[in-house]
Amino acid sequence: MTQTDRIFRSLSWIIGIGCVIFLMLPIVITVLASFTSSPVYTLPPPEWSLRWYASLDRRSGLWDAVVLSLNLATLSTAISLVLGTLACIAVTRGNFRGREAIATFAVSPLMMPGLVVGVALLQFFREIGLRDAYLSLLLGHIVITLPFVMRTLLASMAAFDFSLIDAARTLGLSYPRAILQVLVPNLAPAYLTSGLFAFLASMDNYPISIFLTDARNKTLPIKMLQYLEEQPDPSLAAMSSGLILLAVIVLVFGARTVGLNRMIQG
Amino acid sequence: MTARVDRIALLAVPGLAYLAVVYALPLLLLLAKSVRTPDGLSLAEYGAFFADDYNMGVLARTLRVAALTTLLALLIAYPTAFAMARARGPWLTVFLVAMVLPMSLGVVVKAFAWSILFRANGFLNTALQGLGIITEPMRMLFTETALVVGAANVFLPFMVLPIYAVVRQMDSRLPEAAASLGASPWFRFFHVTLPLTLPGVVAGSAFTFSMAISMYVIPSLIVGERQQTLSMLIARSFLYLRNEPLGSTISAVLLAIAILVVVSSSVLARRLGARQ
Numbered sequence: 001m002t003q004t005d006r007i008f009r010s011l012s013w014i015i016g017i018g019c020v021i022f023l024m025l026p027i028v029i030t031v032l033a034s035f036t037s038s039p040v041y042t043l044p045p046p047e048w049s050l051r052w053y054a055s056l057d058r059r060s061g062l063w064d065a066v067v068l069s070l071n072l073a074t075l076s077t078a079i080s081l082v083l084g085t086l087a088c089i090a091v092t093r094g095n096f097r098g099r100e101a102i103a104t105f106a107v108s109p110l111m112m113p114g115l116v117v118g119v120a121l122l123q124f125f126r127e128i129g130l131r132d133a134y135l136s137l138l139l140g141h142i143v144i145t146l147p148f149v150m151r152t153l154l155a156s157m158a159a160f161d162f163s164l165i166d167a168a169r170t171l172g173l174s175y176p177r178a179i180l181q182v183l184v185p186n187l188a189p190a191y192l193t194s195g196l197f198a199f200l201a202s203m204d205n206y207p208i209s210i211f212l213t214d215a216r217n218k219t220l221p222i223k224m225l226q227y228l229e230e231q232p233d234p235s236l237a238a239m240s241s242g243l244i245l246l247a248v249i250v251l252v253f254g255a256r257t258v259g260l261n262r263m264i265q266g
Numbered sequence: 267m268t269a270r271v272d273r274i275a276l277l278a279v280p281g282l283a284y285l286a287v288v289y290a291l292p293l294l295l296l297l298a299k300s301v302r303t304p305d306g307l308s309l310a311e312y313g314a315f316f317a318d319d320y321n322m323g324v325l326a327r328t329l330r331v332a333a334l335t336t337l338l339a340l341l342i343a344y345p346t347a348f349a350m351a352r353a354r355g356p357w358l359t360v361f362l363v364a365m366v367l368p369m370s371l372g373v374v375v376k377a378f379a380w381s382i383l384f385r386a387n388g389f390l391n392t393a394l395q396g397l398g399i400i401t402e403p404m405r406m407l408f409t410e411t412a413l414v415v416g417a418a419n420v421f422l423p424f425m426v427l428p429i430y431a432v433v434r435q436m437d438s439r440l441p442e443a444a445a446s447l448g449a450s451p452w453f454r455f456f457h458v459t460l461p462l463t464l465p466g467v468v469a470g471s472a473f474t475f476s477m478a479i480s481m482y483v484i485p486s487l488i489v490g491e492r493q494q495t496l497s498m499l500i501a502r503s504f505l506y507l508r509n510e511p512l513g514s515t516i517s518a519v520l521l522a523i524a525i526l527v528v529v530s531s532s533v534l535a536r537r538l539g540a541r542q
Contacts, residue, residue, distance in 0.1 A: 005451050019346040019422065020364040043389045106281065106285060112528075116480070119296060228374070246370070247366075251363065
């Protein structure tokens with residue numbers, strides 16, 4: 001190893017550690033701000049207090065939004081996992097033209113401007129007479145979650161040995177059962193990763209949802225932005241800290257069961 | 267044989283049909299709407315959009331901010347991916363957690379946290395003054411630099427992870443082999459390491475750029491209404507001005523840029539794949 005190599009290597013470590021700090025900064029800020037006694041965001045907090053956690057009791061609007069967002073994220077991710085599994089098997093195993101184009105198309109919503117997709121959906125739903133905000137949101141959120149599922153599952157199915165499915169079928173399992181009992185457990189990390197990323201993307205979507213909500217169905221990010229504009233007190237930081245804690249629990253569970261690296265890489 | 271193949275292809279139908287109806291069709295209708303006027307097809311809306319200096323300024327700002335955000339994210343992500351690929355045990359855990367955990371903090375709260383940091387009496391100004399680097403509070407919030415830093419922070423994991431994936435799979439013996447044949451570190455980097463990791467760089471950059479041109483929440487909270495981006499202009503035309511033709515036109519422009527990024531990055535990725 002030459003001098004230059006050593007410099008490259010130390011530089012990559014320094015930037016890497018800087019990157020970790022940079023990424024964690026908003027989380028640290030939010031958690032610190034949630035324990036403040038002050039009614040506005042000041043850092044460092046003048047005094048520590050749990051009052052903003054206690055105040056969450058009275059923020060029923062925020063809770064409704066949390067419930068709606070959890071509901072949408074869970075349902076849309078589940079539907080996408082089913083649709084995505086079927087489509088990925090077809091693309092991986094099928095022997096027809098345009099498989100690559102199909103894969104690109106199915107992953108493309110990830111890179112399309114959210115607001116534009118939102119506007120397009122709004123106009124489309126209006127044209128076909130769909131007025132139900134919840135259903136519109138659910139249909140829109142499947143467009144958000146499906147590409148996350150497709151991207152991860154496509155990569156891991158390409159490496160999956162499908163002769164295992166043939167073996168299971170020779171042993172008497174039907175094709176759907178073989179998929180459920182052999183393919184899905186084998187690709188558990190991919191399912192966990194794609195499910196997690198899809199879920200988080202749905203929970204966090206603002207641009208598509210903003211066009212599909214009504215007064216009674218406001219998702220969490222929309223409610224949060226509205227809340228920040230109306231009364232920017234640290235109860236939002238308290239709620240976010242709660243969601244971070246939830247994510248930590250999921251990560252610990254994921255790390256224990258499949259390992260963090262496999263989980264994140266699919 | 268044909269029957270079996272056809273049946274497997276059928277499995278793609280539900281998902282694709284869904285995306286065709288609830289994604290591709292609405293976007294096509296939106297594009298159609300932007301060229302349809304009461305007197306037939308016309309590109310007049312586009313002419314008006316591109317003739318307006320204000321709109322061109324917004325377009326230029328959107329592209330500039332997206333390019334700078336992608337560049338900043340790449341400069342941080344590339345070395346980080348190498349550090350991550352060499353990290354073992356608890357260090358690897360730290361890196362992986364730093365990539366995923368911030369995603370649990372919604373973009374609204376994340377952008378707001380940055381706006382707190384950037385305030386004139388905020389943490390960054392206080393810290394810089396405390397360290398004696400600056401004497402007067404610096405104006406950070408409402409600047410393009412603040413926007414680029416905040417956006418790079420939000421999109422960074424999407425840049426690091428694809429690069430990390432290729433670095434991890436790269437045969438580390440290749441640069442070593444080049445070294446044993448006498449190649450200098452710089453030559454090795456530009457002729458061995460960089461070409462091998464380019465697919466990850468292309469994937470991460472295309473993804474980051476396409477998210478950065480269409481971001482809405484981050485600029486709303488960090489730079490506000492005075493410096494619009496294309497997405498903010500779209501939201502304003504639909505939600506406040508109720509000017510649907512204008513909104514559809516800007517949407518079509520943004521959509522065209524996004525499609526260009528998707529197509530060119532996938533062509534580039536295929537070329538890189540074919541070369542190896």
